[in-house]
Amino acid sequence: MYDQLEADLHDTFWAAEGASAELPLIEKFLGQYPGTSLELGCGSGRLLLPLLGEGFFMEGLDNSADMLRLCRAQLGDMDPVLHHASMVDFQTGTTYGAITIPAFTLQFLPPQTIPDLLTNIQHHLHPGGGLYITTFIPWAEITGELNEGEWFLDQETRLPNGHAARCHTRFQIKRLSQELIREHRYEIRTDDGKLIQSSTSSHHLHWYWPREMDKLLGEAGFTIEQTLGDFDPDSACDENSQIITLMARANDEESVDY
């Protein structure tokens, strides 16, 4: 997952959707928490690099060597600590003012690991530190707007050299257990259709209803301070929201300093 062509095309496909609507939310959130913060699942630095450029002190963590290689290649004269590790049981040996898990990364983890992850995050936060999480609800798959088992063109963009980059996707959904299994076929083709490069990937995702996230965070000793829908800074999440952003604070007595 997140290697080969999937890693190379990750930022290109996001960029094709325009400026990141999530970045201003993270900037505002981090502004409340002094000190260094950590992005779990930082990938190729799509969000981390602009935040470092804005002057935030940040570290990144990812389990994909290819994504971290792409991130390092774009650092210029910035020199953040980048951890090659799994977020399931990471140990960086320090504490942070805030920890972020943007861009749906939490949903790649098996649900049974989430309580331990949140406890571990507590241990890596200063007392009263901040936690930022974005997840999504796959409404198009849940409601049948997208057809289960059928390949569809998910993403398409033109590369600077004129070649076409595409991602075809098909999925399987398990509504009761809230699981979404997506298969992706990435390809780069010339204008006349010649295949230059291809790779495949499979993602096993889980989604969480807002009340489930409230419960998980509460049990791990966090207080939710804000819940936004669809990256809109002025809109609380409601039952139509597809994207849910949670901003929480660690209860003082729960955090443990190293």
Ligand SMILES: C[S@@+](CC[C@H](N)C(=O)[O-])C[C@H]1O[C@@H](n2cnc3c(N)ncnc32)[C@H](O)[C@@H]1O
């Ligand atoms: C959707 S990408 C988001 C990357 C980056 N946060 C961004 O917004 O561009 C998800 C990232 O999470 C990483 N990831 C997935 N599971 C992980 C895990 N268990 N531990 C660490 N990183 C993980 C992937 O390698 C990938 O870089």
